[in-house]
Amino acid sequence: MRKILTLLTVALTLSIVSLAQLKNGRIAGKVIDGNTKTIESATITLIKAKDSSVAKISVANKEGNFVFENVAEGSYMVSITAVGHAKGFSEKFEINSANSSVTLKTIELIPVSKELSGVSVAAKKPLIEQKIDRTIVNVEASASNVGTSALEVLEKSPGISVDKDGNISLKGKQGVQVYIDGRPSYLSGTDLANYLRSIGSNQLDQIEIMTNPPAKYDAAGNSGIINIKTKKTKQLGYSGSFSSTWSQGRYPKVNESFMFNYRKNKVNLFTNLGYTNRKNFQDLDIQRKFIDASTDEVRSLFEQESRIKEHSQSLNTKLGMDYFVNKKTTLGVVLTGFYNPGTFSNNSDVLIYDANKVLQSQTLASTSNDKKWKNFSGNFNFRHVFDSTGKELTADLDYINYKSENAQYLINAYYDTHGDPIAKADTLLGSLPQNINILTAKMDYLHPMKKGAKFEAGVKTSFVKTDNNAIYDSLNYGIKVPDIGRSNHFIYEENVNAAYVNFSKPLSKKLTGQFGLRLENTIAKGNLITTGEKFNRNYTQLFPTAYFQYVVNKNNNLGLNYGRRINRPNYQDLNPFIMFLDKYTFEQGNPNLQPQFSHNVELSHTYKSFLTTTLNYTRTTDIINEVLEQNTDENETFIKKANIAKQRQYGIAVSANGQVTKWWSGNLYVNVFNNKFEGIVNGDSVEIGATTAMANINNQFKFSKTWGGELSGFFRTPGVDGVFKIQSMGMLNVGVTKQIIKGKGTLRLVVRDVLYSQKAKGTIKYSNIDASFQQKRDSRQVALGFTYRFSKGKVGGAKRRTSGASDEQNRVKVGGE
Template sequence: MTRITRLIYSLSLSLIGFKTLGEVPDLLTPEGKEKSMDGTKIIGKVVEAGNSNAVSFATVALLMAADSSVTDGAVADVDGVFTISNVTSGSYMLRVTNMGYQTLVVDKVSVAPESGLIDVGTLVLTTEATKLNEVVVRAEKTMIINDIDKKIVNVGQDMLATSTNVSELLEKVPAVSLDENGNPQVRGKGNVIVLIDGKPSSMYGSDLPTILKSFPADLIDRIDVMTTPSAKYEGDGASGVIDIITKKTKIQGVNGGVRLTLGNRENYNTGGNISFKRGKLGINASANAAIRNRYWKREIDRENFLSDQTTLYSQYGTGKNYDGDLFGRIGINYDLTEKATVSAGFNYSRNRFINTSFSENRTTSQADSLMERFSRSSDQKGLGDNTNMYVDYRQKFRKEDHLLTFTASYTKGGSDSDTDFDQEGNLVDLMVRQQNEKLNNRNSVYLNTDYTWPLTPKATVEVGLRTRFNTNDNTNNFLKYDFETEGFEFDPSISNVFAYSDALYTGYSTFSQKTDNWGVRVGVRVTDYNQTINQVNIDQSFDVHFLTLVPSLAVTRKLSDAAQIKLNYSRRVQRPNATWLNPFTDISDPLNISTGNPNLKPEFTHKAELGYSNYEENSGIGPSLFMDYSNNAITRIKTIDDEGISTSRYDNVGRELAYGYEMDFFQRLGEAIKINASGRVFRSEVVSALAQIDNRIWSYSGNINAYIKLPLDFRASAYVNYEGPRAIAQGKREGIVVANMGIRKSMLERKATISFSVQDIFLSRAYKSQLATASYVQNSLYQQTNRQINLSFQYRFGKISASRDDA
């Protein structure tokens, strides 16, 4: 290249916002022919139709196949040759443009996890003078990609058609479901670590279900599910790790969107996002406001065998939970050099909640003689907020693609609430009035650094260090009304001041080796973990120290470009959190109280999986065998005293075992219909000789999502999920079925969509459990009683990079 040519080339790159000249490898050098250790390299050449002359400086954009969002790109050199480096596995399109030529869209560019170099060959541009009738090419990326130690689920339009937030997206992900409170589960079990862009979700707030409902679904690019995570991830999360990856803007200019959702029973949601990029500077921001009203009912029927005579207790309760949520974030990134990028961000969330409940409680003898009856109502008002600030630094080194990343984050949050209890009964001592004042303050510091060191073009070592400090101060004051003095008096017997802090120091190392057909990743993480528990009100404190070792192993055998078989193993640890440890006794429901257990020990789980996958563009299948085993599982235990009062707390009860067969698949039927489904048959066991528990059960679960393209730019989808019965401590949790549907239409030249959706169509999301011990038998039900119906409108503005398929 001449000096003038290189100057024009560099200026073109800068103007469109892709790689600068120094970042694009020269294909004439040996480095240009090697695979980047960060991903796959795509190369090709752009020529003119009719004479095969090179089209110099043509713009080549790499787009996600499903929504045509630009993920990367490059500018061809003077000879028409281009290179796009560091491409992760997935399904893409190439869009080639140049002044005076017709735009060319190359469909079906599939990048497999084991790919090194993809040559798309010669791409031919037609001049505008010979342009034919316009042809619009649209495609969807492969829904599922099976990487060496995780399953990547791309968020396509079938998932978005009935989804307004991340919480609704997760229910459609293979092996993932939600519990009655909206917390994610993997294969029917909780204790899941949720990350957002690789960072702890706690950076966005303390209440995970609220965080997931605050993230709009259309901002999510993909969801990574790790049922047997590698040592690169923290050992927490006995059931697995979920990493929610947001979309990144790489095109120049300004673009964004606004959205509004109107729901029945006074449920509303509105928000927007905007991205700006010019030269080396990029800014993105989003905000969301929501009002949610959830109505519920609860039923408990219990036989108590401990008293002199068997007693029968029943409760029927109803309630309403109101949440007013605000969520906002802003991020800034700047390219310091060709290889170094720094970014900073600020996240803020605010939650105002009003919860009301009413319950009728009856205790009778076996002969149906009334012993006591009382009704109890509660009114709670509270406010919480969370502020997070972070800085990220990313440095690439020219030699052998070495990469250094660093993250520093500080989070501060708090909440306070006041609750009034009024109780009336048929006995004098059942006439009770109480007040509960809660105050919580949290602080967290998070430091993380990772280094990628390519030993050879096919062997890589990754090392990392992480430090995390948390403090959590809780004050729970109960006041009891004195009918003689006609005033509230502090009750120290049921009040509590609890201070908790922890410090985590951890480091990991993984080694990855890839050949044409084989891949292996082996790793180990060592963690030094310290907890300080301080029962302030009784001046008791103690420290706990744990040193844990978390190994992992993943082996893959490539059978074809799309098919592979893999064997994974990982050891996980579930450390008790502050809520589980806090010995405060919650008497909000006086016959069904709960308390913490400061003597809890960590739970260690061994996870193994043998799987096969074959995911192509129009169909895919992924069967696997899995096994989870823990010998000191943390489980909620319920005991009953001779007065009929039940107490729930977490304890290390004994052995938990789950094993079975799981399969997911997707299939496109013609151009109009696509079906995604997953299911499993499994055995769950909970056994503890000390607690006299021996529960073993076979079960099955599954979901299916049907997606249909309709005329006039309408799209519809329907989703059904069934989560089968599962053995739990002291009994079993019964199966649950959920059905959702939705339809959406594009308008305003595909810049806007209007959609209608119904969640829990049949009001079948009813959580039932059956417990049976020598001292009691209990059946319980918890169910949300309002079917959610939403009407949503979304509008996108700014530069439209290509024909989008998400309208």
């Protein structure tokens, strides 16, 4: 661990020093087309006049304006490219001490239809882009992402952490909502992690990280929203790509994907196909002390060694069509689905000692699961632009269905201290089908106003029904006997209705404000058919948001934002029945769970578009957290969710990115935060707090025109996650890339977790609970990947289409783990 901390510290220091030595020249300009209309999102390239090498790359804003900061002295030109236009150039100009700020003449681009026959265009994007309301990670910009899953890409993204069970946190806060192409994943916890592991990184385009989303987005998500965008081309004619990656850790892994887009006249067709085949292992060791609650004396010691193996496959697809009825109206449909079969096995050795560490008994437990997940999702979307001012109406209708099958086989064999059987082995068979149906509809209206003001409004409704039927049987001398005590059937239904308004306006020449208000009404009911237990919920809440941006001068910008958010319980966590995990561990839902609420405030400062510093404060009430209860006499542990506490967090995050030298660019992210957790757990007062630091670093090197490299990693100091104290952890990655086949192909070779330091360790101590764990998995891998791109047609533009489904999908638990 010291090695990785030292290496990351050295790289971090070198990068900061190098970035700080950049010069202070500034270049500003504007681009329009031949009809004097502004061009949005044109690519602006600053070129050194002496050798035509690229100094910087930027993107024009909605008004066609662009700016370059931190430009060194020298002679330059600007080149501009935009979809559907011929390339344009500025005149040659100088940056020096006497002329450090240059404003270029307006540059006009001529509209053209340029044929692309077999030419592959692969523009280099920066790894990290910092926007006013979000951070964007361009997945392909990092060589070490080759052969990874979507979950592994998230794990190394700025501010994101993933715990041993696959739960995702953002800036040290749980409750993040994960979207796929603007649509909710509708999964949570371990099942969300399994789904993200089934998506290969070669299918991903961008990761959007929003810590305080505006009122247009669902209010769900205590710590914000992560939107995973998959690839979609924007070209007339046809284009596509194929990727294949082989990774080798202890076990092999394969990721393959195919993307194709065809656009002609009024029709745009697109598809994504993906296949993964992954074998993994996990070693999990757990130690527990069973303490007498009345005397505080240790009654027994529990040690468990679990050796887990998983083999998962995934076939996922997306098919879509956009139909351009006319210049103002577009209709679209998107169909997605996946089929994920897999197997899971766990062999555990449980040793039970007395208080003096004298062995009392041994249990050998074996668990196997055969799992199948199936999903179908359909989206119909509509967009109409009323006039040239930008008035726009959009609508989305979504239907999502999940079906899962999980066949479990559990056996526990009991032995004395000499290894002789002391009781008949327990054998339990489980069939755990689940069916989830989700229907959502939403409509949004955008109305630009005079003097740069903008008004937005929208409505949304969603209906969710989950049906979980756990059927258990015991084997009694080879005869299957229904186990009524462990079987249960739970149905949950929920309807969320929402409406929002949002207004933004320049308040002065330097100050811009945006204000939003969202109303959400939740109606829910649960029915445990097995016992006849029922519950009902009906509550309405308001969620205000506010954003301010102040331009101090050409080098400094300030931002301030506030938002209130909600995190509703996961559907399965409301199921009051006791779920059997193994002989000594049980999981129980809680129908009395209430939603948790948070208030988030952020103050940010941006210096010369390369250094951003953010201060944040969050206060969460009625926090939903996992707690443990123990039966000391039977050495049993119950795991459940409860509204047990409140949490306060304050922190500071610093991100920097820029071109260090002609051949070296760097991205740095450091987040330091303090979490304080206090509440009543199992009747006892608990107060836990800690300061944690997280650092992500990515260095990109360009050795020649076709060769490149990467050195990246992350490190996290010890911290707290609810009532758990987690030890430090990190990762170091090294990669190299090679462009081949005249730029149409790319080879990537990468070694991940070089020092094998991505290992989780933690402890939990409160009341009569005293436990610890250690976990390691197949994180050190060597991967070789190949990507081939092809295209033929005309340059054009097709808007990425996302649906209106919101936070419901994040709260589903599919499968039987």
